Amino acid sequence: MKLQVNEACVGHGRCYSLAPQMLDSDDEGFVTIRGGDPIEVPQGLEQLADEVAGTCPESAITIIQD
């Protein structure tokens, strides 16, 4: 499973506060993988990744199933 953040991110910060194991923020508060390559969801964190996607008001997070 992979997780990707598109350019719609405006820095609400819900994703990286919910899943600091997976995501971080830059100096302005945008998620660091904004508009970048998908990241691999670590094993055991699949449910968390799903919740992370559901917490974004911009629908900026996509889960890609392998």
Add this chain to the structure above:
Amino acid sequence: MESGTISEVRGEEVTGCPVMHQDFSTTRKAGDYWDLANELRESCPHFYNKYSDGGYWVFTRHEAVNDIYKTPEIFSSESITPWEPNPIYRFVPTQVDAPDHIKYRRILNPWFSPKAMEAAAPMMRELCRGYIAPLVPKGECDFIEEFALLYPTAAFLNVIGVPVSYTEQFAQWVDMFFGGFGGDPAGAENMATALSEMRVFWTEQLAERKGKPPVDGDLFHYLLNSTFDDEPLDEEVLLDMCTVLTLAGLDTTRAELGYMFHHLALNPDDRKRLVAEPELAPLAVEEVLRYYTIIFGDGRKVTRDVEFHGVQLKKGDMVYALVSGANRDPRHWDRADEFVIDRKKNNHFGFASGPHRCLGMHLARREMAIAVQEWLAVVPDFELAADGQLAERGGGAMMALDRLPLRWKVPSS
């Protein structure tokens, strides 16, 4: 409802859309504005509100509110109050559209980023404890007057580098301004006075700083040294920025803190859960922001003729995205009308959405999480001590409880 029930005010139609005459500026019984939002949302997806001189479209459901926020090229922020398409103030960057908007946000974002707020958290916690400690042995307080008005103001002033001694002056301006912001004509004069007094204050503050070496932690020094398209910020723009910073950072957190503690006073199970699991505070705060959204609605100005969710909008029309309706819309939310303290998929619009999402959101949510943790650590049980009905200010200016009397058993030392 003071303005009559929905069925009473129906009967007219504008291009197939129901017409209502709803005044969103009046004071109501606490919680009434969310009931009204629910009622409006379930009775129709949109209606035309003829209460103000010009009238405006109200979109009541999640999907349309989301679309308004996500298409700023159609829904301009030039005015955010649909009853006043041409306001006497200009908030920067709140009322600035693309392409300039993001340039201003890039200047301000780092100051209010999660990392900056993380660094400020120990200061906030210290301040918070300082306000709580003298209240504990009293066994009661008006939570709004004695805590919620003071702590966020002090925390905010610390974050921007203004002496805390200005707390009362700021609180007064905020009160005067919001008396008129929601569309109540009786408040218009006070609003104008507050705006001009703030302008004088900030002109003096900026003049004092000009040409002097920057002071660490002083936002206004930072702004004076910031550039926009490689030029220093224009004086008028600086003042417009200062105005919105003064107004947006104080009243809103006061209001959300009030509703959060009102909820905890009335819901001992949620309170006990937070006492046992203080690490849940950030999730609880998000649910407060969804369930008790103080933004009744958010206004936008239409930039071109367009058909939107079945309504033919014309350039210049004002729309009102009913955020309080969207945040409890069962078409979007699982257990929409339930306060779920550990809700995770919580993509609420409590801080708005799209490019104009609240600049101070990371400050506000941290202030709230700290407040609930610090209070419950010393006063785990409290209840409402209201000697009558609690009232809330009109949703047009953002809902807020006017007072919140709480009482608790004084802990034996």
